[in-house]
Amino acid sequence: MPTKIEKDVISGRETTGQVWDGLRELNTPIPRWWLYTFIATCVWSVGYVVVYPSVPGLFGYYHGAIGYSTRVEVNSQVASIAAIRARSMDRIEATPFAQIASDPKLMAVAMAAGKITFANNCQPCHGAGGGGRPGFPTLASDSWIWGGKLEDIQTSVQHGIRNEDPDARMSQMPRFGVDGLLKPVEIAAVADYVLALRGANKDGTDVTAGGKLYAENCVACHGEKGEGKREVGAPNLRSAVNLYGTSKDAIIAQISAPRQGVMPGWNARLDAATIKSVAIYVHSLGGGE
Amino acid sequence: MNEYVTPSADEVSLYGDRVRVYPRAVHGIARNFKWALLIFCLAVYYILPWVRWNRGPGNPNQAVLLDISTERFYFFGITFWPQDIVLLTGGLILAAVGLFLITSLFGRIWCGYACPQTVWTDLFMLVERWIEGDRNARMRRDAGPSTLDKVWRKLAKHSVWLGVAFWTGGGWIMYYVDAPTVVGDFWTGQASYGVYGFTFLFTATTYVLAGWAREQVCTYMCPWPRFQSAMLDEQTLIVTYQGWRGEPRGRGKRDVIPAPVLGDCIDCHACVHVCPTGIDIRDGVQLECIGCGLCVDACNEIMTRTSQPLWLIKWDTLARQAGLAKGEIVEPIKLVRPRTLIYLAVLGIAVAAMGIGLAMRSLLEVSVQHERAPLFVRLHDGSLRNAYTLKLVNKYTHDVSFTVTVEAAMRAKLQVAGSTDAPADAITILVPADSVGAYRVFLDAAPGGVEAKNAEITFLLRDTTDNILIKRSANFIGAGKPGGG
Numbered sequence: 120m121p122t123k124i125e126k127d128v129i130s131g132r133e134t135t136g137q138v139w140d141g142l143r144e145l146n147t148p149i150p151r152w153w154l155y156t157f158i159a160t161c162v163w164s165v166g167y168v169v170v171y172p173s174v175p176g177l178f179g180y181y182h183g184a185i186g187y188s189t190r191v192e193v194n195s196q197v198a199s200i201a202a203i204r205a206r207s208m209d210r211i212e213a214t215p216f217a218q219i220a221s222d223p224k225l226m227a228v229a230m231a232a233g234k235i236t237f238a239n240n241c242q243p244c245h246g247a248g249g250g251g252r253p254g255f256p257t258l259a260s261d262s263w264i265w266g267g268k269l270e271d272i273q274t275s276v277q278h279g280i281r282n283e284d285p286d287a288r289m290s291q292m293p294r295f296g297v298d299g300l301l302k303p304v305e306i307a308a309v310a311d312y313v314l315a316l317r318g319a320n321k322d323g324t325d326v327t328a329g330g331k332l333y334a335e336n337c338v339a340c341h342g343e344k345g346e347g348k349r350e351v352g353a354p355n356l357r358s359a360v361n362l363y364g365t366s367k368d369a370i371i372a373q374i375s376a377p378r379q380g381v382m383p384g385w386n387a388r389l390d391a392a393t394i395k396s397v398a399i400y401v402h403s404l405g406g407g408e
Numbered sequence: 409m410n411e412y413v414t415p416s417a418d419e420v421s422l423y424g425d426r427v428r429v430y431p432r433a434v435h436g437i438a439r440n441f442k443w444a445l446l447i448f449c450l451a452v453y454y455i456l457p458w459v460r461w462n463r464g465p466g467n468p469n470q471a472v473l474l475d476i477s478t479e480r481f482y483f484f485g486i487t488f489w490p491q492d493i494v495l496l497t498g499g500l501i502l503a504a505v506g507l508f509l510i511t512s513l514f515g516r517i518w519c520g521y522a523c524p525q526t527v528w529t530d531l532f533m534l535v536e537r538w539i540e541g542d543r544n545a546r547m548r549r550d551a552g553p554s555t556l557d558k559v560w561r562k563l564a565k566h567s568v569w570l571g572v573a574f575w576t577g578g579g580w581i582m583y584y585v586d587a588p589t590v591v592g593d594f595w596t597g598q599a600s601y602g603v604y605g606f607t608f609l610f611t612a613t614t615y616v617l618a619g620w621a622r623e624q625v626c627t628y629m630c631p632w633p634r635f636q637s638a639m640l641d642e643q644t645l646i647v648t649y650q651g652w653r654g655e656p657r658g659r660g661k662r663d664v665i666p667a668p669v670l671g672d673c674i675d676c677h678a679c680v681h682v683c684p685t686g687i688d689i690r691d692g693v694q695l696e697c698i699g700c701g702l703c704v705d706a707c708n709e710i711m712t713r714t715s716q717p718l719w720l721i722k723w724d725t726l727a728r729q730a731g732l733a734k735g736e737i738v739e740p741i742k743l744v745r746p747r748t749l750i751y752l753a754v755l756g757i758a759v760a761a762m763g764i765g766l767a768m769r770s771l772l773e774v775s776v777q778h779e780r781a782p783l784f785v786r787l788h789d790g791s792l793r794n795a796y797t798l799k800l801v802n803k804y805t806h807d808v809s810f811t812v813t814v815e816a817a818m819r820a821k822l823q824v825a826g827s828t829d830a831p832a833d834a835i836t837i838l839v840p841a842d843s844v845g846a847y848r849v850f851l852d853a854a855p856g857g858v859e860a861k862n863a864e865i866t867f868l869l870r871d872t873t874d875n876i877l878i879k880r881s882a883n884f885i886g887a888g889k890p891g892g893g
């Protein structure tokens with residue numbers, strides 16, 4: 120026996136037959152195509168589970184019918200980027216510095232590679248942007264110990280300074296005080312003379328004795344006027360830029376028992392094109408010659 | 409009175425079968441306006457990508473082009489840069505408030521006449537009517553067996569639909585890439601996957617939405633009908649059936665004596681048959697109604713034929729209709745109300761802000777950034793160097809050369825990084841046309857004590873062509889102690 124479907128008096132529409140506090144809910148069914156769309160998404164999800172990695176297991180997971188893996192995809196993308204990058208890097212390696220500079224595209228690649236490499240490898244000692252740290256030279260300045268030409272910088276990065284590399288930049292300043300080469304008064308006199316060279320002899324101390332000692336012991340490396348000698352890594356004594364301080368005490372300490380920086384050679388860790396890029400980047404920081 | 413009986417579960421389905429709507433052709437004022445707007449909108453859409461605009465060599469000559477690869481939006485004489493995104497935001501606000509205003513005044517004008525869903529559905533229905541005939545012919549054929557006549561008409565209809573959809577989908581792409589080029593590339597197989605993919609996508613959506621989904625989009629998918637009621641009130645002009653005049657509805661002669669107790673509505677269902685969403689306007693305001701006014705036209709035709717006054721279904725406000733139903737004298741339609749005034753004010757502010765923004769939009773942009781690592785560098789002669797990055801945006805189509813100087817309390821010289829020129833009081837920077845450049849410059853303060861302190865400085869950039877002076881303040885970071893020592 121068919122029951123009559125309840126109708127709402129006012130709207131004349133069917134109701135769901137449910138009543139809450141006297142309110143009857145009109146039957147407003149959702150369209151059937153909407154249901155089919157929902158079923159279609161369910162079917163799609165089954166296909167997705169089958170095709171793609173989906174079900175986790177205790178010792179692994181279901182790899183999917185086509186064996187897709189995001190890790191494999193990342194690796195292949197990294198490899199393809201490396202292949203693309205290699206094209207430019209090979210050219211950087213083969214091209215002389217002057218020609219790289221006149222090729223804006225190649226230059227941009229070198230600068231980018233140099234910047235990243237610098238941040239990863241050089242920054243801990245030389246500071247961000249080559250700003251330097253106490254005892255570690257500022258690279259953004261025009262004051263150089265071993266030379267600021269692109270080739271000089273390249274050599275310094277390749278072989279480093281005072282390390283085991285046979286081609287490393289080498290020099291040894293005698294330990295005038297510790298090894299007894301000069302007496303403390305003599306060292307103090309030399310320090311006074313160095314201060315005078317820097318134009319810092321404000322009280323007019325007599326520096327003739329110091330000058331004589333300087334001529335005998337220091338001139339060979341640091342030069343007549345304290346201008347330094349890059350072949351032996353002897354710093355310019357008159358430069359406003361210095362590694363270990365410019366007070367008289369600091370100078371005396373440096374003459375007595377010189378501190379001398381060591382830098383690793385990067386040949387072992389970085390390839391030639393990358394080192395060249397680092398040289399270009401460092402050269403661009405502001406002091407390149 | 410109906411007695412309520414709870415139906416058993418198998419009688420009430422959870423899902424409703426789609427009731428096919430077979431809208432009938434109709435003529436009248438609303439229909440004419442709708443045709444006019446349809447032709448205008450479609451003409452703009454299909455023709456605009458082909459309009460050319462000369463921007464000089466090396467620049468696209470398409471009047472309206474949203475060039476994703478170079479991040480430019482060309483609109484006739486104006487070129488927008490990504491930095492102008494605020495104008496887009498402003499434009500969207502403008503569109504939204506404009507829509508609110510129009511809706512609070514005239515109801516769902518947008519839905520009924522200008523919405524792309526409506527426009528393309530109308531176009532597809534026109535094609536359908538041409539090929540399959542009007543409502544009755546279509547219903548009869550659909551209910552009948554698959555005859556040759558039915559098959560070829562269906563095939564023809566869907567082919568034309570697909571053609572229009574393809575034209576529409578392709579037209580969309582032309583707003584993103586040069587139209588003549590992409591058409592050539594498309595047919596010679598040289599276009600990008602993106603072009604083919606999006607053409608296919610928009611062809612498919614047009615075909616499905618305008619051909620198959622139609623009123624289902626408005627009723628079930630679109631959010632606008634759900635919240636447009638927030639803009640409507642009893643003073644809004646909407647399509648209404650004047651029940652007080654029409655009821656009691658019924659067929660039968662009205663000029664006999666004694667006159668039967670019948671209203672003006674002859675219950676012919678003409679208003680239902682023309683309705684693109686298949687509803688009965690006589691049931692009152694409904695979510696499904698897109699306010700197209702076709703039922704107004706349909707009923708006016710009937711009223712003319714039955715020699716009764718027109719406008720049994722008309723555009724009117726709920727407040728007036730409520731009054732008329734009670735036999736009161738009603739006030740005229742109020743277009744000026746607090747709500748519309750507020751929308752108008754917001755719209756005015758938005759238009760003004762946009763106008764000012766557009767007018768003051770500079771074609772040269774300059775920003776100066778102090779470099780942070782390192783903050784400063786001591787040079788061998790004791791001078792102190794600060795480095796700055798000048799970001800120069802040249803939106804002109806010609807190169808611009810700037811002369812850069814610095815106003816500072818100390819003696820300082822400028823140098824472009826990497827340049828072999830000696831530091832000088834003024835430097836020149838050339839910014840190529842239509843480009844953004846970042847230029848590193850050094851400011852070397854001579855030793856003497858002043859350079860030890862932080863200082864405020866000002867960069868002065870003079871555009872040498874137009875002699876425009878741009879000032880940007882910046883900081884000079886001192887070393888905290890004098891150099892040279």
Ligand code: SF4
Pocket residue numbers: 649654672673674675676677678679680690706707710720721
């Ligand atoms: S078209 Fe007019 S007369 Fe006919 S049913 Fe609709 S309201 Fe009544």
Ligand code: SF4
Pocket residue numbers: 647679682683684685686687688689696697698699700701702703704
């Ligand atoms: S009820 Fe009238 S105004 Fe509303 S959608 Fe249908 S035809 Fe258009």
